[in-house]
Each structure stands twice: as structure tokens, then as C-alpha cells.
Amino acid sequence: MTNSGGRRRPDVTTVEIIGGPEALEVGLSGYDARWAEDYKRHRRRILDALAAQDVEVDVDVDVEHIGSTSVPGLAAKPIVDIVVAVADITAEEDYLDALLAAGYELRVREPGHRLVRTPARDVHVHVYERGDAAVHEYLLFRDHLRTHADDRALYESVKRALFDQRWDDMNDYADAKTDVIRAIKSRAEAADR
Template sequence: MRTITIEPHNPHWFDAYEKEQVKLKDVLSDEVLSVHHIGSTSVPGLAAKPVIDILLEIKSLERLDNYNTILQQLGYTPRGENGISGRRYFIKGGDSRTHHIHAFESGSIHITRHLAFRDYLRRHTDIAQQYAAIKFKAAESCDHDSAIYCQLKSEFIHLHEKMAFEALALNVDQSLDAQGC
């Protein structure tokens, strides 16, 4: 059974991401368009489960499925969509997880959603600290049940994803205004 623990931010998480993304780019070079560090471990100062979340922007989900064996050789277990349509999800480390891969085709709204939320938390350290408090409380209350843990965070995430999208639209509108469009 997985244990859900939240740890203070660890600068090593950035190094762990960097090492893994190099491996992934190497073996998926024909399919991957970009690789991003997402999730709480990607936000400086934010407490997190010590699991590195990696977002792959890829050309084709169908072609990515052909790489399952190669990813298994790197220690990843394919989980298909795992509850999110248009995603390929992989875990590394079994019950002692170290990495998650979330792969989406280029143009997916899920890419924008993940990056907008990450960047929003990076810009708003006060909101990131509120999120950390919610995560600590959720970890204490969930009895190591991942579904309950996620449910206890969902209201906060949905509210701030919406705010992140609103901020993103404002920034896009401002840059268009600045260009005279």
C-alpha cells in the first residue's frame, strides 16, 4: 500500500527531474515535442509528495503506445488514460513512487491547464503556501487513500486553476493590446 506523505520542498527535486527528462528525451526523441516539470515538486518552496511529475507534449498518443516496452525498461509502468481522456499515464517506483509521466498530444487543454496552474503557484507564493497547508491536512485525513487525498484538494485546485486561466487570458489580452491588435 502506498503511503501518502508531504515533505518540505527539496531542491533535489529539480535535479531528479532534469536527470529523468534527459533519459525520456533520449528514448522518445521521435515523439516528444517538449518536456515539463509539473506538480508541486516543480514549485520552489512548496511542500509536496516526493514524486516528480513530468508532462510530455507528444505528437501522437497512438505512436507513444509503441514505446511502452522501452519505458518499462526505464522502470515505468503504463497505466493508459487512468481517468483522464486523451492522456497516457506512467508510474515509476510502484508503491514507493518516484516519478509520474503525464503525456498529452500537442494542443491538449490539459497541457495548458497543468502549466498554467504550476506557473500561477510559482508567481503566488501565498497561494502556494495555502495549498501546502491543504495538502498536509489532506495527507493526515486520508488514511493513505489516494482518491480521498485528491478529493480533499480538488476544490482548492479547481478554484485556482480557474484563476490561473483567467490570469493567462488577461496576460494574452494585455500582450495583444501592447502589439496594437
């Protein structure tokens, strides 16, 4: 269990992608209300796993549905993204063991972030430390897309255009969306002030 004196150890300093690059093999699907149900089921699974490990889950961030599948009306890859905040990202024994025991597999270990996913690769769980700016950005972006149809349509059109290309690495597809995401985040931040 994480002590109140701060981190137990330094975080990792490199990016480790377990299994190496993977081609983007799924296409865009029209919004599916079942994604919200999948999220709820996995939220319960994550909370149960962390509770069994006696992990403090951030009460403000809790476990949240993020990404395109969390935005009604938005086409998305049929992969449910979830974000979880933990007290100490470096104390993997406090959360990672529990998530692995719950059936998730480690995919990414990088500074400030861990990613586990289902063996079917249809759910990605992003783990960050409580207070990490990335969590706020995910939620701000999601909430903005939920309430701004023009930016939701823009984002979908960019994704559709990118899906016309071949992607040998799913991360390259994600990187290709960076400019439009940055622009939408900028508008979301301005609206949030």
C-alpha cells in the same frame, strides 16, 4: 510512427488502473531542491528513450516538470511529476514501448492520458497528446504557484489538512484537492488574460 493523416485508431474509452487502488503511504515533505535535479535526470532519460524510438516530442511543451515538486518553497509528496506531449496518444507503440524499455512501468491508461512511473514510485510521467488542454492547465497552475505566494500557501495548507486523514486510495486524496485547485486555476486563468 504516427502518420500526418491523424489518429491511427480510436483512443481507449475506459480507465484502467494497473494494480488497482493504492493507499497513500508517503507524507508531505518540505521543498527539496533535489527534486529539480531528479526531474532533469528523468527528462534526459525520457528524451533519450523517445529519441531512440524516433518519436516527435512537442517542441513547445517538450518535457516539463509539473506538480508540487516543481514549485520552489511548496511542501509536496516526494513524487516528481513530469508531463510529456506526443503526436498521437493512441499510437502507444511510438512512445510507450520506449518508456517501458527505459524502466518505467505503466500505471494508468485512460482516454487522452497515460501514466508511467518508476518502480520506486517516486517519479510519475503523464503522457498527453500535443495540444491537450490538460498540459496547458498543468503549466499554468505550476507557473501561478511559483509566482503567487498567497495561493501557494493556501494550496499547502489544504494539502496539510488532507494529510491528517487516512487515504486508502491515493486518487481519493488527489480528488479531495479539486476545489482548491479549481479556485487557484481560475485566478491563474484570469491573471493570464
